[in-house]
Amino acid sequence: MSTFNPVIESLLDTDLYKFTMMQEILHSQPETQSAYAFKCRNRPTTPLASFQREIEAQLDHLCSLRFAEDELAYLGGLRFIKSDFVDFLRLFQLQRRFITVSVAAGRPDELDIRVQGPMLHCMLFEIYLLSIVNEVYFRQFPVDAALTIGREKLATKVALLKQFATQPPLRNPFIFFDFGTRRRFSRAWHEEMVRTLAQQAGTFMRGTSNVLLAKRYGLTPIGTMAHEYLQAFQCFGSRLRDFQKNALEHWVREYRGDLGIALTDVVGTDAFLRDFDLYFCKLFDGVRHDSGDPFEWGEKIIAHYQAMKIDPGTKQLVFSDGLTLERAFALHRHFADRARTGFGIGTDLSNDCGHEPLQIVMKLVACNGQPVAKVSDTPGKGMCEDVNFLNYLSDVFKIARQ
Template identity: 45%
Template structure:
């Protein structure tokens, strides 16, 4: 079968086929920020990747098909049985449908693919993960011999899982986080099925961020908040000082969930700034923190010192690592932090798209909220995405001022 000469089957077949944190954030958005408007922008970070016009048309066709989907009653019942999901949000989802009119999709970009979505935060937040999954699968099916890629995927998956089964790698508790950058729906399904059924030594496979597959294989749907939550709830109100984005985000999260569903993301406007707001109340209420940029060992040791400084035993809190992990890196981190804190891992591309070719490094990020720029300034350069460098400079100056001038009262 020649690449690019066939019509693909529908890639996204269920509205549950998204990351769990989209429902976590979605419920809080519905209850507290339903009037917020956001713009999302696609970016391909690979320098040698080009999307053909045929790929762009197929991506457009697949997104139109996604926009036809509705939640089934069986899916809604599954969501309502998740302890932190409320009936009012489920009723909203019963009516919800993606709007293709919210999308702009064309070839007006350096990589050959431009995607932008504009609309309510309630809608546009839900588009990110299915869109990225569609882009990935279209690209790999049309650019390469997919059958050969899938065979290399299966071989590599079997080899790495065997090393967890025999105890070569000790991963403590880990989950699969690879929906947005998976080779294909078929590949991610196989990976989750294999891990869910494997008899693992010294490791526990908790679940997957893909709610559809969590339901299918009776494992835990894993995920709480993403950078968009801090960016929009903290910077979307133009009266807010953006250096306090984390406080606004944590406050709104606790109003929604109390002590439930609480893993805080630390690096949206640097972990140092996050720790200014992650004081005794929030550090007690949240069950742990997630690492997504910067040196993971330095970050983990910093978090342990912070908990200890607040009089909290770090052994009662979870350090969740999720930045570009493979089993070897996770094993080293577990061995380093074992006994110091609870340790968990969210492992994405290494599980869902490990083949003989390089995976795509694609993202879709919030670039505006309520008509104003928003930005992420993580613990390393290159992970942020904002169209207005003047706003990034303003945000950085606000952060710097707070870190150098703010003192405890």
């Protein structure tokens, strides 16, 4: 009989922005109902449906976990986390009845994974689920061989960082963060990678999105908001046309100067910038890129700040879309004399072990019984299950239909 090997052993083993979004929802929209859907954008070498039983067992274990007191103390020590939210987490436990796993109808190789229920009790499932699917899937391959490849590639990346350090400095320094939790090869490799970079990457490595690893290695936890937060406001108390302004306004009221990086591509960057007026430009420290050409995006953002009579050098451009170190270096050279830059690097650090990574996501698809949508700057990265709502959204924001 095989021994059960849990993928998730701590509820702190997730990305910071799950907690920051959850806190704002607790304070402003605690009654919200939600629905999330899983999607794999590429074709795995082994059908994901063949791992259904193990994924379900991992979810059973996940839903038995509670936050430990030292974990709650760590969260409570972050200046933007409030005591009532910590008290809520002290009572919190994921509910197995809110998540279902089945073989997709008409697609026997694929999994249909759904999360449905109160948003406060559902939104934490995403990162845990994606980590579980990844690790269960990659356990089919010889672990030692994969880790050997991963270590060799990581050593090459450390050497690239040391070489980059010898180049003439630009106005703003090169900094990057680990954003690899959701698509990591395994929990053990993710921790080894973060520990190695924390020890060897000098001043370049500024933190990790993973709260458990930040706690464990004294790193800065990194993150603000994700697509689901802004998507939810498509159903909250305002005209659809004003949902982005409403979401950003709520964020500012909740965090009052902390966590000041806004996400730009829920309905495309152009539509975002039409809402990101002088008021928000001054209130937010910068913006994050997650789809579309990053060079074009950066030029648009800088031009927008200049049009608002704001010095782009006082703002930060955070890039987080499929980055490699080499790509991050190129973007830094292009922008760092005009704006502060930061780079959230995920899969290239946490799953560069010789096997093709899974391109898996879990996205909000409905809120309070109404459809919601993400319309990406990259075709194929958007997600909506209601074509009529998608068409309506596209008309309202004057964006091309995908």
